[in-house]
Amino acid sequence: MNNNQQCWWEQAQSDHAVLVVLRGKGVAPCHQLHYLQMVTEKLAKAYFWRSGDAPKKSHIGFAPFMRALQHVPKVDRQRIADIFAFQRFEGFRSFARNAMPLVYDLERLAPALSNNGPNPEYPWPRGCPFCKTDAGADSRIW
Amino acid sequence: MCATQFDRDSMARWYAGQHRATDPGIQSVYYLPTNATDREIRFVEINELISERNDEALEPIDFGVDTGMGSEHKLLVLDVTPDQWDRINQSLLSLPPDWSLVDAVHLG
Numbered sequence: 507m508n509n510n511q512q513c514w515w516e517q518a519q520s521d522h523a524v525l526v527v528l529r530g531k532g533v534a535p536c537h538q539l540h541y542l543q544m545v546t547e548k549l550a551k552a553y554f555w556r557s558g559d560a561p562k563k564s565h566i567g568f569a570p571f572m573r574a575l576q577h578v579p580k581v582d583r584q585r586i587a588d589i590f591a592f593q594r595f596e597g598f599r600s601f602a603r604n605a606m607p608l609v610y611d612l613e614r615l616a617p618a619l620s621n622n623g624p625n626p627e628y629p630w631p632r633g634c635p636f637c638k639t640d641a642g643a644d645s646r647i648w
Numbered sequence: 649m650c651a652t653q654f655d656r657d658s659m660a661r662w663y664a665g666q667h668r669a670t671d672p673g674i675q676s677v678y679y680l681p682t683n684a685t686d687r688e689i690r691f692v693e694i695n696e697l698i699s700e701r702n703d704e705a706l707e708p709i710d711f712g713v714d715t716g717m718g719s720e721h722k723l724l725v726l727d728v729t730p731d732q733w734d735r736i737n738q739s740l741l742s743l744p745p746d747w748s749l750v751d752a753v754h755l756g
């Protein structure tokens with residue numbers, strides 16, 4: 507891990523610590539999801555700094571990160587499987603592939619990527635704040 | 649560092665297969681060799697699960713592979729929606745600077 511990766515990794519851990527506090531206190535799901543989205547984005551930023559160049563500035567990253575984890579070199583595969591509590595890497599890969607639609611939903615929680623849909627900062631469609639309840643119920647990740 | 653032999657076209661085919669196998673959102677992968685360096689693989693991946701953005705320039709993600717090793721190379725992936733892909737082909741939306749569809753190869 508290079509120094510740039512270390513910075514993003516530590517910030518991801520810090521965000522995760524806040525998420526744990528929010529979950530423990532049972533605060534509204536939108537706030538927990540806000541931190542969950544930030545944790546995943548910063549994990550991805552940490553990963554993509556491996557090239558030595560700054561990752562793209564947008565909030566996109568978690569889905570490519572989850573894709574990259576599925577084709578790590580053979581020497582790293584068992585370590586990845588262990589982290590995710592799978593006995594074999596193939597089990598992790600199958601899980602990750604099936605999780606990709608949810609991964610994209612999670613990535614889309616960033617307000618800049620939610621377009622006119624709800625997001626954790628403004629948990630309602632842009633054109634209809636009063637629609638909050640329905641939007642929440644319809645959202646796969648909410 | 650010893651310079652390991654790197655077969656860019658073979659690696660591109662392998663990556664394309666891997667990406668399609670690991671992400672159900674990817675409908676098609678196009679390999680864009682024109683203007684890329686010998687150790688750079690450029691993909692446009694048409695992805696139906698990504699969020700469409702209309703207010704920012706298209707920018708690839710650098711998967712930077714084997715950094716610091718003899719097999720080091722760049723894998724640059726530009727994810728676009730089907731609609732964005734249509735607009736790229738109609739020259740209504742620009743690829744990143746220096747990227748070109750000339751000699752693009754459809755890898756599935």
